[in-house]
Amino acid sequence: MMDHSDTMSVKDSHVRRVLVIATHAFTQLVRMKVFYFLAIFAVIAIGSNFFNLPQHEGPESAGTEVLRSIKSWSLGAMTLFSVVISIVATALLLPKDVEDRTLYTILAKPVPRIDYLAGKLLGVMMLVFVSLLLMDVLMTAVLHIRTSMVLDQRVAYATELGWPQEAIDSMAAEVNAMGSTWSLQGAVLAVFLRASIMASLALLVSTFSTSTLFTATVSFLIYFIGHFQADARDAYLHVGEVGQGLVAKLVTLLVTLVLPDFQLFNVIDAVIEGQVIPLVTMGKLVLVALYYALFFTIASWFVFSDKEF
Amino acid sequence: MKAGRKWVILVVAVLGFGAVRLPFEKSLHRELLDVGLLTEPLDIGTRDRIGQTSSAVALGGLRTLVATFLNLRAFGYFTVQKWMDLEETFEMIVDLAPRTRYYWETGSWHLAYNAASYYINDSELPALRRREEWRRSILKGRAFLERGVKNNPDDWSIAANLGFLLSDTYKFQAFRDPDESFAAAAEAYQRAWNTGNALGYVERSAFYALSRVRGREAEALEMGRQLYAAREKNRTPTLLSMIFVLESHVDPPKDPVARAVELFGSEEKAYQVLSGHWFRTRERFPVYGVAGVVKSLESKLGIAEKDSVLNRPLPTPRSLDEMFRDD
Known part of the structure; x- marks a missing residue:
C-alpha cells in the first residue's frame, strides 16, 4: 500500500512529465517560426491608429473612435491568430510525432498516455498564451499612448472653454474607459479561454483523425457552429411553441449537447464598446473553459489510451 | 476494449457532459444578455445583407471587427453620396455593434445632416421631390437616433444628439408639428441629463426646447x-x-x-x-x-x-x- 509521500511523488512525477512534454511541444512549435505573425499584428495595431475618418463630433468629443478602432482591430486579430494557432498547432502535433517517430520513443517509455496528451495540449496553450501576451503588451502600449494623446487634447480644449473640474473629470473618466482597462485584459483572457477550448477540442479530434487537414477542417467547422449553439439551445427549449417536428427537436438537442457555446466568449465585443466585465462573470467563463478543456482532454485520453501505432 | 463499445461510451459521455452543462450555460448566457455583455443574435436579414464571409466572421466572434470594416465601406458611400447604400450599411453596423455610441451618432448625422443637405441642392430633382427627400432623410436620422437611445438608455450623448436634431433651427420644419418636436427634444435632453454624465448645457437645452412648446409655458x-x-x-x-x-x-x-x-x-x-x-x-x-x-x-x-x-x-x-x- 502506498503511503502519503509515495502518492505525492507519483503526482510530482506526473506533473514533471507533463511539463517536460509541454516544454518540448512549445519549443517544437516555436521552431516552426509561428511568432513571425507578430510582425503582422504590429502593423495592424499601429495601422488601426490611422483609421481616422471625418466625423460629426466637435473637438470636445473627438478621438475616442480611434481608441475603439485600435481595440477592435487588435482583439479581432488576437481572436483570429489564437484560434488558428490553437487548431493548426494541435492538429500538427500528433501526426508530426508519428512521422518523426518521436511518439514511438515516448510511448515505449513508462509515460502514461494521459501525460503525453496533457503535455502536448499544455505546450499549445503555452504558445497561445505567450503569443497573446506579446500582442496584449503591444496593444496596451499603443492604446496607452493614444489615450494620453486624446486625453491631453480634450482636457486642453475643455480647460480653454472653462469647463468646471467635475465636468473635466467626467470627460476624462469616459476617455479612460475607452482606453486600456482591466476589462480589456479580461477580454484578452476570454480570447485565450476560447482558444484553449478549441485546442482541447482539436486534440480530441486528432486522436481519431487520420490527417492534419481533417482535424483542422473539422475543428474550424466546430468553431463556427459553436457560435450557433446558443441559438440551437433556444430553438430546442422553445420547440413546442413554434410547432417544429421531432427531427428539428432532435437536431437542435444534438447541437446543444455536443457543441460548446462559444457565444459566451463574445463578451469581447462588449468590452470593445466600452463596457466593464465584472470579476464574477470572468470567473464563470474560466469555469466553463476549464470544464470543457478537462472533459475534452479526458475524452482524448479515452480514445487514445489503447490506440495502436 | 472493442471499438464499437468505446464509441458508444464516448457518445454517451459527450451527451451526458452536454446535459450537465446545459442549465449552467443557459443561465450564464441569459445573465450576460441581461447585463448587456452579449447582444441578441443577428437576425437573418442582417446575415444576408452583410454577405456570407462577413457573416461567418461576425458569427466567429468578431462582430465589432466586421462593424469596423462596414464603417469604412459606409465612408466610401458617403464620399460618393450613395445615401441608400450608406443607410443600409449603417443599419447593418448598428445590428452588429448596438452599444457603440459612435455608430448611432455618425449614422444619424449622415442621414439627417449630410443626406438632407445634399437634397436641398440636388439640381437633378424637381423642388417637390427634393423637399420630400430632405424631409425623409431628417426623419430617418431622427428614427435612427431614437433607436440608438432605446438600445443605449444610459448614454447621455445619443440622447443629447436627438434633442439637438429635434430643436435644430434648420431641421424642425421637417417634423410638421414643431410643438411635438420641441417637446420631444426637451424630453431627449432631459433623459440625457438624468443619466448624470451630461454637461450643464444639456439641462439648459431641455429648458430652451420646452420653452418653445406652446401651451407648456x-x-x-x-x-x-x-x-x-x-x-x-x-x-x-x-x-x-x-x-x-x-x-x-x-x-x-x-x-x-x-x-x-x-x-x-x-x-x-x-x-x-x-x-x-x-x-x-x-x-x-x-x-x-x-x-x-x-x-x-x-x-x-x-x-x-x-x-x-x-x-x-x-x-x-x-x-x-x-x-x-x-x-
Whole structure:
C-alpha cells in the first residue's frame, strides 16, 4: 500500500512529465517560426491608429473612435491568430510525432498516455498564451499612448472653454474607459479561454483523425457552429411553441449537447464598446473553459489510451 | 476494449457532459444578455445583407471587427453620396455593434445632416421631390437616433444628439408639428441629463426646447426658475430672456422694466440682451412682453425712435417654399 509521500511523488512525477512534454511541444512549435505573425499584428495595431475618418463630433468629443478602432482591430486579430494557432498547432502535433517517430520513443517509455496528451495540449496553450501576451503588451502600449494623446487634447480644449473640474473629470473618466482597462485584459483572457477550448477540442479530434487537414477542417467547422449553439439551445427549449417536428427537436438537442457555446466568449465585443466585465462573470467563463478543456482532454485520453501505432 | 463499445461510451459521455452543462450555460448566457455583455443574435436579414464571409466572421466572434470594416465601406458611400447604400450599411453596423455610441451618432448625422443637405441642392430633382427627400432623410436620422437611445438608455450623448436634431433651427420644419418636436427634444435632453454624465448645457437645452412648446409655458417657467436658482453658471442671456418672456406670458409683472433690470442687472444689459432676443424668431423662441419692455428701455436710454430695433425688419422663419424652389 502506498503511503502519503509515495502518492505525492507519483503526482510530482506526473506533473514533471507533463511539463517536460509541454516544454518540448512549445519549443517544437516555436521552431516552426509561428511568432513571425507578430510582425503582422504590429502593423495592424499601429495601422488601426490611422483609421481616422471625418466625423460629426466637435473637438470636445473627438478621438475616442480611434481608441475603439485600435481595440477592435487588435482583439479581432488576437481572436483570429489564437484560434488558428490553437487548431493548426494541435492538429500538427500528433501526426508530426508519428512521422518523426518521436511518439514511438515516448510511448515505449513508462509515460502514461494521459501525460503525453496533457503535455502536448499544455505546450499549445503555452504558445497561445505567450503569443497573446506579446500582442496584449503591444496593444496596451499603443492604446496607452493614444489615450494620453486624446486625453491631453480634450482636457486642453475643455480647460480653454472653462469647463468646471467635475465636468473635466467626467470627460476624462469616459476617455479612460475607452482606453486600456482591466476589462480589456479580461477580454484578452476570454480570447485565450476560447482558444484553449478549441485546442482541447482539436486534440480530441486528432486522436481519431487520420490527417492534419481533417482535424483542422473539422475543428474550424466546430468553431463556427459553436457560435450557433446558443441559438440551437433556444430553438430546442422553445420547440413546442413554434410547432417544429421531432427531427428539428432532435437536431437542435444534438447541437446543444455536443457543441460548446462559444457565444459566451463574445463578451469581447462588449468590452470593445466600452463596457466593464465584472470579476464574477470572468470567473464563470474560466469555469466553463476549464470544464470543457478537462472533459475534452479526458475524452482524448479515452480514445487514445489503447490506440495502436 | 472493442471499438464499437468505446464509441458508444464516448457518445454517451459527450451527451451526458452536454446535459450537465446545459442549465449552467443557459443561465450564464441569459445573465450576460441581461447585463448587456452579449447582444441578441443577428437576425437573418442582417446575415444576408452583410454577405456570407462577413457573416461567418461576425458569427466567429468578431462582430465589432466586421462593424469596423462596414464603417469604412459606409465612408466610401458617403464620399460618393450613395445615401441608400450608406443607410443600409449603417443599419447593418448598428445590428452588429448596438452599444457603440459612435455608430448611432455618425449614422444619424449622415442621414439627417449630410443626406438632407445634399437634397436641398440636388439640381437633378424637381423642388417637390427634393423637399420630400430632405424631409425623409431628417426623419430617418431622427428614427435612427431614437433607436440608438432605446438600445443605449444610459448614454447621455445619443440622447443629447436627438434633442439637438429635434430643436435644430434648420431641421424642425421637417417634423410638421414643431410643438411635438420641441417637446420631444426637451424630453431627449432631459433623459440625457438624468443619466448624470451630461454637461450643464444639456439641462439648459431641455429648458430652451420646452420653452418653445406652446401651451407648456408654465411648466417651462418653473423649470427655468429652478435652473436659475441651482447654479450661477445657468444664468445665461438666453435663460434670463426666457424667464422674462415666460413670466410675461404666465404671470405678467406689474413693472416689466423693473423686472428686466432685476434679472439682467442694469437697464443697458437688459436692453442689449432683450433686443437681441427679439430677433430670434427663426429659432421659434417666444417673445411675449419683449417689444413693450424694449420700447420703454429705449425711451429711458434716450435711443431715438428711428434707431429703435423694433423698426428693423424681423428675420422671418425661412419657409420650405423658399428653401425649395424650381428656379
